[in-house]
Amino acid sequence: LGSNKDQGLSYSAIKSREQEFGKNKLPKEKAFSSGAMFFSQLKNPLLIILIIAGAIVLALRNYLDALIIWAAIFINLFISFFQENKAEKALEKLRKTVRFDAQVLRDGELRVINSENLVPGDIFFLKPGDKIPADARIIENFDLKINEAVLTGEWLPAEKKINALPEKTPLADRDNMVYMGTIVVDGKAKAITTSIGVKTEMGKIASLIKQIKEEKTPLQKKLARLSKIIGISIILVCILIFFEGILTGNSFLEMFTTALAVAV
Numbered sequence: 365l366g367s368n369k370d371q372g373l374s375y376s377a378i379k380s381r382e383q384e385f386g387k388n389k390l391p392k393e394k395a396f397s398s399g400a401m402f403f404s405q406l407k408n409p410l411l412i413i414l415i416i417a418g419a420i421v422l423a424l425r426n427y428l429d430a431l432i433i434w435a436a437i438f439i440n441l442f443i444s445f446f447q448e449n450k451a452e453k454a455l456e457k458l459r460k461t462v463r464f465d466a467q468v469l470r471d472g473e474l475r476v477i478n479s480e481n482l483v484p485g486d487i488f489f490l491k492p493g494d495k496i497p498a499d500a501r502i503i504e505n506f507d508l509k510i511n512e513a514v515l516t517g518e519w520l521p522a523e524k525k526i527n528a529l530p531e532k533t534p535l536a537d538r539d540n541m542v543y544m545g546t547i548v549v550d551g552k553a554k555a556i557t558t559s560i561g562v563k564t565e566m567g568k569i570a571s572l573i574k575q576i577k578e579e580k581t582p583l584q585k586k587l588a589r590l591s592k593i594i595g596i597s598i599i600l601v602c603i604l605i606f607f608e609g610i611l612t613g614n615s616f617l618e619m620f621t622t623a624l625a626v627a628v
Contacts, residue, residue: 365484365556365557365558366485367485367486367487369487369503369554369556371472372469372470372471372486372487373471373483373485373486374470374471375470375471377485378483381483381484381485382481385483385484385560385561387480387481387561388479388480388481388482388561390561390562390566390567390570406441409592409594409595410591410594410595410598411437411440411441412595413595413598413599414433414436414437414440415437417433417624418434418437420624421621421624422434424617424621426621429625464478464479464495464497465478465479466478466479466486466488466497466498467488467489468482468486468487468488468489469486469488469489474489479497479498482557482560483557483560484557484559485556485557486498486557487503487554487555487556488500488554488555488557489552489553489554489555490542490548490552490554490555491548491552492548492549492550492551492552493547493548494547495545495548496510496542496543496545496546496547496548497544498544498557498558498559498560498564499541499542499543499557499559499560499564499565499566500541500542500555500556500558501540501541501555501558502524502525502526502540502541502553503526503556504526504553504554505524505525505526505551506551507523507551507552508523508524508542508548508550508551508552509521509522509523509524509548509549509550509551510522510546510547510548510549511547511548511549512536512543512546514545514546515535515536515543515545515546515565515566515569516536521549522536522539523539524539524540524551524553525539526540527539527540535565541558542555543564544560544564544565544566544567545566598626602624602626603623605619605622605623605626606619606620606623609622609623
């Protein structure tokens with residue numbers, strides 16, 4: 365890795381590696397634009413019924429009813445958009461405030477840097493409570509114990525060593541390595557960064573998760589199904605009212621307007 369365990373990387377080496385390897389961060393989902401978020405609200409079947417009803421009433425030049433229906437539509441759209449957009453902005457603000465620092469050895473000096481600026485070959489130090497900023501090989505160990513449940517599912521802390529291991533050793537048995545996202549439970553250590561960002565074990569998992577198509581939660585599925593049932597029921601009731609009115613001698617326009625009023 366071209367690093368000195370007593371001096372760390374030189375600043376010239378750090379600059380070249382920053383350009384070669386980029387930032388030490390995981391891939392994240394592309395955020396919805398405000399426009400896409402706004403128009404996504406139109407997927408609600410009940411809102412679609414209102415839009416159709418509003419368009420028909422407007423075509424019939426019943427401007428007062430049309431104004432009321434379209435006002436209800438836009439109020440619904442803006443409230444839904446405002447709530448979702450507010451939640452998204454709050455989450456993004458939280459992501460920006462959550463920052464992990466790393467104590468590194470660079471040019472013989474100890475420095476505290478943002479973990480996103482780590483590069484392969486950087487030497488960093490670990491103590492109890494630290495979150496591992498990148499995948500690294502342990503070079504000095506003082507009874508280090510790591511909680512690796514996020515990677516291996518094992519709830520007991522892993523006791524770390526500095527002994528060399530065979531190349532094909534399973535992830536859970538690599539006792540001379542520490543991995544991004546895991547937590548130091550006890551002990552101290554000095555480690556040299558081997559992988560950052562998407563090249564880490566956590567980064568590989570994040571990349572795989574990103575490829576998985578997002579599915580609705582059971583609650584979302586039930587609500588969508590309920591909306592469809594209510595929508596279909598409204599249409600059937602309106603059709604029934606319309607034809608019953610026609611059969612009893614009422615005018616077409618009158619019954620059509622009545623059916624629309626029921627739908628709204």
